[in-house]
Amino acid sequence: MRTIKNNLLNRVSSRISAQFDNRLIGITAALISALGYGSGAIVSKHVITNYTGPVTATAFSLLFGAILVFALFYKDLMFDFRSSPSKAWIPVIFTGISASIGVTFWFLSMVKLPLVMSAPIVGAYPLVSIILAWVFIRRLDRITWKTLSGALLVITGITLISIG
Numbered sequence: 001m002r003t004i005k006n007n008l009l010n011r012v013s014s015r016i017s018a019q020f021d022n023r024l025i026g027i028t029a030a031l032i033s034a035l036g037y038g039s040g041a042i043v044s045k046h047v048i049t050n051y052t053g054p055v056t057a058t059a060f061s062l063l064f065g066a067i068l069v070f071a072l073f074y075k076d077l078m079f080d081f082r083s084s085p086s087k088a089w090i091p092v093i094f095t096g097i098s099a100s101i102g103v104t105f106w107f108l109s110m111v112k113l114p115l116v117m118s119a120p121i122v123g124a125y126p127l128v129s130i131i132l133a134w135v136f137i138r139r140l141d142r143i144t145w146k147t148l149s150g151a152l153l154v155i156t157g158i159t160l161i162s163i164g
Contacts, residue, residue, distance in 0.1 A: 038119075044107055045115045054107030062100060120161045127151050 044061065048054045070077060102125070109118040130151055133141045 041110075041115060041119050045110050048107055048111055054111055055104060058100065058104040058107050062103065117162060120158050124154060124158050127154060 040061070044057060048057050102122075106118070106122045109122065113121075130143060130147060134143050
């Protein structure tokens with residue numbers, strides 16, 4: 001009986017530990033992402049204001065980003081490329097096109113708006129993600145009252161920044 005109890009406690013404790021590790025990794029990745037997007041916005045605004053247009057800046061930023069990702073994750077990329085079915089690449093291609101459109105129009109918005117106004121509006125993309133997730137992938141992601149409340153706070157914040 002004691003062995004069963006110890007085994008059960010070990011399993012529960014390892015699952016909690018794994019979830020905590022995953023959350024910590026996820027939060028760290030999100031913070032690094034915010035740092036990358038935030039610093040990239042400052043540099044992008046400077047570049048498109050002083051040196052080149054938004055479309056050229058988009059092309060080169062995506063090119064150099066692709067080179068960096070390829071250099072850092074070459075083995076993972078090759079494994080995924082070999083092991084994924086060809087039909088899986090259709091949504092990947094769509095994702096790349098969507099991201100490129102997003103970056104291009106973000107840079108275009110920075111030409112016409114101050115960065116402190118453009119960035120929060122572009123930062124509303126999670127609202128679009130929530131709506132699209134609800135429409136297309138309800139079985140994968142749950143939309144809760146907390147999610148909707150957070151979305152409402154985002155909309156309120158963007159509105160206050162835009163009129164302020």
